[in-house]
Amino acid sequence: MGTAREMPVNETASSVVSARRLGLTFETNDGPVHALSDVDLEVKRGDFVSFIGPSGCGKTTFLRVIADLEKATSGEITVNGMTPEEARKSRSYGYVFQAPALYPWRTIEKNVALPLEIMGYSKADRDGRIQRTLELVNLSGFGKKYPWQLSGGMQQRASIARALAFDADLLLMDEPFGALDEIVRDHLNEQLLKLWARTEKTICFVTHSIPEAVYLSTRIVVMSPRPGRVTDIIESTLPRERPLDIRETPEFLAIAHRVREGLRAGHSYEE
């Protein structure tokens, strides 16, 4: 069972995502699959929350429920105090997928402009935002390039810029660095923390890397599969300012150890 947490009766203004006894069951030909079961979670404004667990634990599904890309079949969830559908329609979040999903026929700046065009921003406003967000992800000067002319890491940074362009307070990231090599990944993790500090966004981050989760997060949600459920929620004791070598400190290793214990407790490897 997940750690049942006391939920405030009145939603506080600082709550960005609030899930209570959330469940999602897919009906398949082989019978129902419980992707999520009894998930209770509260994400506060300014949090950096990581979801970690083996594949099939429902971490991506949970992120997709927040984004209204999947519908929960039981329980309640609010995003910015609204239903996920209302939140999506009022464009309250930016979503970064596992792959950059840049449109190959658009240049980098046109890709960043895509959500702005759809949301009806004026040309002048668009240009300003493109410049600002590309700067934020250190891609100034690459705006005129096509995606294939950029490395994988740069492409993913461009897709982060695209998610930031319309100033949503909530950033949902689904294993954004999963396909990149470790050196690039370290570099991007460091950049992401700086970006988080500068923009004061709330970030929900799905990963299957323990060091990544511990390094980035203020809170780590450990999940286990069949049915997908929360087994532990760990508040990070690390300071907000985190140089890369913080990963060798005893404090870091202690948190990593607790995450590993949480993953093991999910019995995910015996099944």
Next chain:
Amino acid sequence: MQTEKLVQDRILPVAVIVLAIVAIWYIGAHFMNAPFQRDLDRRANVTSTAADFFKKTMSQPKPILPAPHQVVSNVFENTFLRSVTSNRSLVYHSWVTLSSTAVGFGFGTLLGILIAVGIVHVTTLERSLMPWIIASQTVPILAVAPMVIVVLGAINITGLIPKAFISTYLSFFPVAVGMVKGLRSPELIQLDLMRTYHASTAQTFWKLRVPASIPFLFTSMKVAVAASLVGAIVGELPTGAVAGIGSKLLAGSYYSQTIDIWAALIAGSVLAALLVALVGLLGRIVDRSMGGRSA
């Protein structure tokens, strides 16, 4: 160095095959025309040497199989040496066929795109329309063409329109099938992205589905333009059309002008190759402007 490579990789293999075909063609022409020539010789009571006899089989006015040089000289003569308004000019006949090909291809492409857009957006259309579309292509065009010509002729529509109609009939299909595939080619992740922006169906269509379908459009247009040409030529056969590559073929077979038939065939092939190359070139230009990697 690059020209050397070009010769080795591109020109040499093609040249070898062309030479082989020409050689086989000459040998074939000799044997096909030999019996008639022997007959002629016997009646005229002439006996000729083997070399002489070979030469004669290569220069009959109405051979069963004309020799390559006979066809080439006919094509050359009727393409470059005649006024383009002359009834014997291949340029004139090609132009007649080309104009109905172009009209039919234009309408066919448009119709194919419209059908594809409908099918992609309305599920019932796929179920109701698709079987008819496929059935339309299983009907032999040689059977359909005369009916179209006769029916349209009865309501006083003659000339270019009926031929273009047959071109349209043949060319909408590859475009429709290709564009259904193209408009559905965006990956789930790209569609999800549009959903997170709360994009409308129209926005998803214009900003994602249409650009993603462009490579499919040009590939299917290459097939469609060749089919359009076949449609236009077939459309010229049953009309007793006075002009066009089809009428050239027909007239040639009426009067056993085999060299003319082959010349018309060559003209048709060259026209088809030019059209396909033109569409391909257009596709490359569009691809380049859409950020495609230069090959």
